[in-house]
Amino acid sequence: MRVRQTPAAARLPRKFTLSASLILAMAAAAAPAMAEERALIIARDMDINSLDPQRAWCDTCQIYNTSVYEQLFTLDADNQLKPLLALSYEGNADQSEFTFKLNPDAKFSDGSPVEAKDVVWTYQRLKNIKGSASFVGETVASMEAPDAHTVVFKLVSSNSEFPALTSGQMSGILNSDVLIAQGAIADETAAEADAAEGWLMTNSAGSGPFVLGAYEPNAELRLVRNDAYWGTAPAVPEVIFRQVKDAVSQAQMLQSGSVDLAMQIDPDTLKTLEGSDVVIYNKPSFNFVYLTLSPGAKDNAVPLTPEVREAISLAVDRPSLIEFTLGGQGQPIAAPIPLGFPGGDGHTMPEFNPEKAKELLAAAGHPDGFTIKAVYPDLNVYGVDFNLAMQKIQQDLSKIGIKAELQPVPFPNWREQANGVGIPMSMVFFAPDFFGTSQYVDVFGLIEGSVWSNRATGSGEKVVNPNMAAVRDAALAAATPEEATAKWFEAGELMIADHVILPLVSPDIILAHAPDVKGVRYSACCNLPLAEISIGE
Template sequence: MKIVPTPWRRNMMSMALAATLASLCAPAAQADEQPLIIARDMDLNALDPARAWCDTCQIYLTSVYEQLATLDKDNQIQPLLAESWEIADKQTLFTFKLNPAAKFSDGSPVEAKDVKWSFERLSNIKANGAFLVEAIETIETPDEQTVVIKLSSPNSEFVNQLAAGFLGVINSDVAEANGAVADETAADKDTAEAWFLANSAGSGPFVLSRYEPNSELRLARNENYWGDAPGVPEVVFMQVKDAVSQAQMLQSGAADIAMQIDPETAKSLQGADVTIETVPSFNFVYVALSPGAKGLEVDLTQDVREAISYAIDRESLIDFTLGGAGRPIATPIPLGFPGSSGHEIPAYDPEKAKELLAAAGLQDGFRLDSVYPDTNVYGIDFSLMMQKIQQDLKKVNIEVDLSPVPFPTWGEQVGGDHIPLTAVYFAPDFYGSSQYVDYFGLGEGSVWANRAGADNNPSVINAAIPDLLARALQAESPDAAEKLWHEAGAHMANDKIIVPMVSPDLILAYRNGVEGVRYSACCNLPLAEITN
């Protein structure tokens, strides 16, 4: 994405040239059809469904591959490759009937063996998405159109998990012919990762046309698609890192959609031939405290953690970092997910914070180290956010030493000696609350129980969480599950290990005339619905 004589001009000329070439190089398109150009900072780590793990990956994997089920615009589960399913044995036995019309891009039918192979490969590759299938005990394929999945424990959200992009079904014959392995040796013997960077083997509305890392990702219409044909002949993702450059491309007509426009940059697009929509997202940013971190000067008891929460002015922080384009969040379950409603947003009350600190013998204050990722995500500059939190905490005599670091360094520290005060973000992997209770709920062995230092301070563990999680996953109805998710949410809010700050709004920015752009919990951006 890089034009002489300056780096910025190199970027813009290259992007304009790529956009021009994109409009000329769509051989499958009719004369009046134009490719869809999307400006995005792509975080792709792989194009292999068993290895891909990123936000852009969700868009790619739900456009080129397909899942057994999907979500509609209201986040209701809908059939996709599976035309129907039955659930038995208290949410442990799932029988799926595949749609006999479904076929891969090479014209071959999607069969039960492909589902079994794809799920087993995901499990055995052991990459990030493997947790989505770790509860699968057996997969049986009594005939070409039937898949029977037995789980090791009840899971009322299992069908929702199957709508995740990372559970796309692969053409097993094609993949195996190009080095893919699904059995228990897959982690060592699978050699298909490079092949997937240049080829696809799915049944989705698009196929991979070309991928150039740090430059562009091109998808072409799947001419053998078994469903409704997508509205555009080609989609071209162009690597554009910052929001200002994305906005400039949108204004100039070099892009049809800009995917990471922040609230401030959106103001510059007012009056242009551009549509700006602000919609609530399911993403959130949070602060986290680690009572078991090594080198702590004070004991971060629940009362002290609550004092820290009272001392942070969330509304002011949202205004400062997002220009008000976000919602405060009470518990680490996204607003709009089961169990998220009805929780009281923590008040900003520095006097109450001082009272709690005084009762803990800390009226003179103390010092905290804060290491956090040096990043800008969902429109939030983490350094600006942490500077604001530093100022708030100083008002109650808590001195915070800020240390922004690269994300890999942060990961090492939070999992090593742990970090007294940190901040990070989370986006859903599927539409369901179990992932949040499991990840943030402080059950023994959970991610945040470990990061909070439960090995050094066992008081971090919340013994009620595992039971609530298990009961919710056994629930026979959504209403029964909702009550249990809400109860788990109340526990997480009270523990004050995870202190949510904001759920940033999502800005959809696209050229007038483009239709069908929407945000999706499973797919991020459903490309097949878009026309231009």
């Protein structure tokens, strides 16, 4: 709480006289103590689809959901689990049951305690709302709350990554009493009957360091410090996200002082900030951009056999692509598992070998090449302009006789075609939902019924890796992290060998901010931990 300062002159005897210079000196000395707190203003191209934390699914949502709501655990700067709403957890021998002990000091923004009933209700709603994050709830067979500060999760099967799942942005705990009063439903009818999303677009019901102030779609998102926060209060009283689509405009606003932080600076724009007092935070990210090949797509001109898919991979000059699209501000990546995640490191980087690619094509019956349709989202993601990147790949493939017909489309159109008849070749992106590798195997591992098994199948025969499910299950049941990592590495090797998902680059995170802004960092669970940021000394 700030104490109002009494002007120095008001405390002097009536007949005491000061010189003008002394008055000015005293005023200057008092100024720092009287300085007003100010909001942190962030320029960002916001991709918000909802502010209901169990329906929200976007990069901006990740920041919102971990600033306004809190999870049982979070991640520290080294990506190690750190207690948040829970003080501790304990798993059974086969990691199919976990008991969490809640912090009795935790409180929601209305002052009511965070209790086990809120955790149980939250996970039930998360599962039954049938949103993008419902896979978290689907791992849970049942829950018990033996007392107000204990929750027991009984899982469908062994899952060594379940504690990590509780740190994900989608696992924020909601104030069940408040949400129920606003029409929220947690039972099996939630997907159709829940009516709380509208209320959550203008209100919040979490325990985080901030609360929702206001939201104007495509314009502004305001978060206000939670004055009832049970933990360490954030240093800034308010955070304002301003909708700014392009990197150039973000940089100009930062240099003019109209914003404090620009979140989507690309490598070209980064060069314009050189020599200024702007501070650059530049770190490897866990995001990646990848090329896809769908053997079962309806529009395939020739069969995309394993040999043909390998030839396409060999023809792509990844280092040149990284330089061309990102000015070198990115890391090559071999498997569709982020570098730094369990099983993501140590894979042999994909070879660039056009001559070998030609030999494979000739052996497959295509010595003169063929034409392939490449439909992709018309996006610029993490500094990668998909149009430029696909043009570079088009040039690479032309050298082995493959003609790529490029067709950029709006993202919803891409999604509809990818999930329907399939797309022969495409480019997409992926960012982690939590610090764990199972999500990558579930999405990219070609397990029957998975996202990319279905998309690779398209309208043709099923595309399935028959070994992947067993490897994943062994990793999730592993007794030690080392055993799990070895299995995740094996899964990565299997995905590389399939040549359906061809990782291209893991772009660096580039954040630019004013020199008086401190505590900026990138996080796998939270994207940008707002509560750690301060302005001034």
